[in-house]
Amino acid sequence: MSEQMSEVTQPSIHTPPRPAQRPVTSTYHGDERVDEYAWLRDKDDPDVITHLEAENAYTDSMLAHLGGLREELYAEYRSRTQETDEQVPYPDGAWEYVSRTVEGKQYSIYSRRPLGGGDEQTVLDPNQLAEGLDYFSLGAFAVSPTGNLLAYATDTDGSERLHLYVKDLRTGELLPDTIDNCGYGAAWSADEQYVFYTTVDENTRPYKLWRHKLGTDPSADVLLHTEDDEAYFMSVRRTRSRAWLVMSLGASITSEVRVLPADDPEGEWQLVAPRRTGVEYFVDHHGDRFLIVTNDEGPDFRVAQAPVTAPGPENWTDLIPHTPGVRIEGIDPFASQLVVSLRAEGRTELDVLEVSSGERRRLAFDEPIYAVGLGINREFDTSVVRVEYTSMTTPPSTIDVDLVSDARDIRKVQPVLGVDLSQYESARLWATASDGTRIPMSFVWRKDRVQGGPAVLYGYGSYEISYDPSFSTERLSLLDRGVAFGIAHIRGGGEMGRAWYEHGKKLEKVNSFTDFVACAEQLVKDGWTTPSQLAIRGGSAGGLLMGAVLNLRPDLFAGVLAQVPFVDALNTMLDPTLPLTVREWDEWGNPIEDPETYAAMKAYAPYENVAKGDYPRVLATGGLNDPRVGFWEPAKWVARLRDRLTGGGPILLKTELGAGHAGPSGRYNRWKDEALNQGFLLDAIGVVRSDG
Template sequence: MTTSTPVPVAKRVPTERIHHGDTVIDEYAWLAGKEDPETIAYLTAENAFTEARTAHLAGLRETLFTETRQRTQETDLSVPTRKGGYWYYTRTVEGQQYGVQCRRAVRDGETEPPVSPDGAPLDGEEVLLDGNLLAEGHDFFSLGAFDVSPDARWLAYSTDFSGDERFTLRVKDLTTGEVLADEVPDTFYGTAWSADASTLFYVTVDEAWRPYRVWRHTIGTPAADDVIVYEEADERFWVGVELTRSEKFVVIDAHSKITSEVRVIPAGNPTGEPAVVAPRRQGVEYSVEHHGHRFLILHNDGAEDFALAYTSADAPGDWVPLIEHSPGTRLEAVDAFANHLVVSLRSNGLTGLRVLTIGSTDAYDIEFPEPIHSVGLDSNPEYQTTEVRFRYTSLITPDSVYDYDLVTREMKLRKRKPVRPGPDGREFNPDDYQQHRDWAVADDGTRVPISLVCRADTPRDGSAPCVLYGYGSYEASMDPWFSIARLSLLDRGVIFAVAHVRGGGELGRRWYDEGKLLAKKNTFTDFVASARHLVKAGWTTADRLVARGGSAGGLLMGAVANLAPDAFTGIVAQVPFVDALNSILDPSLPLTVTEWEEWGNPLDDPEVYEYMKSYTPYENVQPVNYPAILAVTSLNDTRVLYHEPAKWIARLRAVAPQGDYLLKTEMGAGHGGPSGRYDAWKEEAFVNAWTLDRFGLA
């Protein structure tokens, strides 16, 4: 398709990079100048070009957006969660971008959460925060902290209006509605209250955006008087802070990619010195959960897939085994309640929940009906309870909230996300769709799981178009999830598949280890093997296959574009980490030093340098026929800086000019893209319209 808008041409300004005797010329390094008017002008020109090249899809974009909106119950109310004397919940209102955070007092004899089928406010509702009011006058809005004090009087909350994940922390008096003068700029995620609600702990970042300090703030005093409680000097480590469910301890967690160290402060003595639970040992990860007179320790000391132990809370020492290591069953978290423990785990590529009863050898896994699913604990703030709440979903089952009785083992569905009739007026019926688990075989013989969803009547003759999604880093698992917006693709005959490639955590810690550092290329070859398998198995053909991934999954997209350009008709790379080598070579950039245990340190290790250089997408652009590429980024992203995809697209145009490359930059957003729900739906409609166009379905 032709357009009168000229293709943007990035000027070339040769910049030299020399490492380990290797000299590299980077012609587009100037695009890292965020404050440079030429950079902004170039990004603006790219946006104009992308808009012109996709102008013919405007109607389809609006249709897809409308379909998502039609199927969504816009005025809705989450299942209220009980904490102390209140039910806490979030409401959404038709036409409003953001949620409204609310609570309502628990009434005499009330044991069941109140219900509002039409999403209307509950009788007696108290509005704690209205995101729509906070967002007024801003193009972007994100809520960081939302933490009610143990006595239910104070609310600590933080806001970000640019997308750079630096928040301003404030405290609201919930008895008067007054926002106190206590205001702390440039904070990060994570807060914790003292037992008497007089003290608030919070986290700040260093110049490289690494959360490294925990502070103590006394309510009613200036932020200038705040005290540093803990500072992490090792640049590989980041810190977090939280209050245990028992509300007995403030936990300060220092964690690198492969090592951790936890400190605790009694919540009743907030000025006390943090005490180390177990000194850090390189390669040993552990987390702490308080339970009675002991700390529960989830760890990997001699336990690749983690084991559960405990130690004294009064004098932490040796770890006493509670759940022994079982290879292939990855223990991911433990939640402690007065008389029960719930362990979150994964086995055979699926998530699960295991219940242990205190004072008994009784332990069992909760059973779920679908062979492909995703389950995880929801908010469970009460320590003295025999009931836990979890979320459940699959590729064909909308997000569902269950309450589970730990004594009777009864499961009660509290709410399933409504899916309203689509444009044809038909009710959503899960039976109209099918989910499948398939397996590809990688180059080294490893079997790679693939999850697929499609309409039940989708043919298996290769004629169906397919979107193949992947990530494969940081042990992050792409567990099955339901999407209303995806229905618009499925109902047009598109298959949606997820390649659970190495580097993720779907099959345990080894699955992660085999896709990182000097084994990173397994992530890329696994994805290509998955694409080839879908064709061989009759699901689709290469000219009907679009790949999609974001962030580290965007690195995957760039790598497979170089590795197997013939395997795809299109590639969607969202906030893509495509200039990985240059970024990991620069310790001044956000997150770089903390990432060396994920990718390796190319500054000090020539082998790592050569290995990364051999796969980094930006370094390996070749004069070949690439599939069409859509790169989406955000100007204020602090995790993957906008200039990575900008440089990548510029080099693609220069080296392989025959290709179809588009760059779309959100000029007022961060890593997660647009913040409002309607804006997010429009962004998804943009990507899906481009994808359908590649399939000839526009």
């Protein structure tokens, strides 16, 4: 088999790799299916790695003509970026903390200085930690209550299995307390003698909560809770008031929370409310009450309150009642005000609730479409909060808002060097879906763009995740070449409230795909672009979207960029041994048990529905260490697309062999990766030169 693989996979870097077919037959609900590329799942099979390497070589050869364009794009990203820069410092206890970037360094450096003045000290420099590594990411950054200690976690291969460390910030020394196989996040007890953390199972699911006493061997750590239901992920954090620790267990549509006073680390965790299928709730603390954001009385959530001494649901009373169409996403308590994050009429909004009077008002902003949310706010007893604001034409802006007077101090607007931002314009566009639903799009372009020119349309549409209209420095390289850029806010996302999500999941998942097609058709109908100049882009579940719409309308697009695409959705949901399958049955349905779900997924899953025909140019990406979307999904999909391609293409695959779901780490590596992506898109729509 290996000899045959070598013959078909690596005859020439200019010839598409042709992996061998090893048919595997399976039968569900009386339906027999054949998967000729199932063997590509085996990461330990040398033939699999050989094939991925051959695919990378072929992609490099097919995109070699874009080398100059990619260098030009990379240079543009750098030229617009103030590479040595720092974020606005934020107070936390006796210190103010700041992160900064330094020209030539891949990662932000974290520092602090005393609030009353004094020398700055480096808290953590990931550039040093990442030396000699192909990949690096931080998964926890928790400063202890006095500011003396830092618990941080690192991922060095993209697998999302973290290594937890404790650093003494007074001396700069690492303590011997090192723990492996951790999940994201960590939380300190009030006396900072204990660190609470989670560990992951073989499928990278955080499922055990531990208590570690500083200075002891981790083998003696106390196991506090084990979650056996594979649908639930575990996390641990501290409330904004710092008075309580919160352990959250969450499935896709169901929550369960336990709390513990931070000054009683060896105490017993208290259950707030037992899990009830379909009921989600999130807990924070304010004075003698817990604040609970929950959908127990309506899909768009309400804010309830309950005494800390009796937090059960029988004691939940309305603070902000459920209002249909106004999706409450969270509440952040401060001493005298509460800040509510919500969505209304397709926009993110912030409401301020006065604790003493109950008065509620909304923070107003001038632009018609924007994205706003709370920034880093570590202090509880303050009336000045940090807000982060952006739009498709306004760079990320850090604003300190006085919650009493509404006075605003714009602390920083992200520098964009050498660019006149008044050249760009954005708008909210609308398309009409096949069932009559109006679908919003956020659209941005340069004002001198030729009408009917090239465009890129982005989409996601799953998990109630919203892709709000925000600024991108890298995107300017598209706009300056006359390319308009749009985001299709399709059903399955959360932009228009919980119902928007509900009508784009499970048996109604096809709405996400037909919504996106309707958006693309509307752009063509309204003269914004033409099919020969329209490229589309999406990643992860948005990659599923790319594969599905490619099957539906291959004639509508000139190019498709599918990043870590979830294109083998049916096979993945039929395999409960994979990391996310059991949890995600709430999102997609369970095709093992439910014949209707099986039929629906088989009808739309991209890998299942590749037909013989002409296809536009396709670039799919993957990560060998990806625990979320298996690297084999894009590999199998590309192989089947090539098998059934009668014209068009090429169909390309690029796999990061040392990274995971997020792709390369480090800002310069990410810029190079984005230059490859944009180069592919510009080439597909016939735009390969700068406008000068």
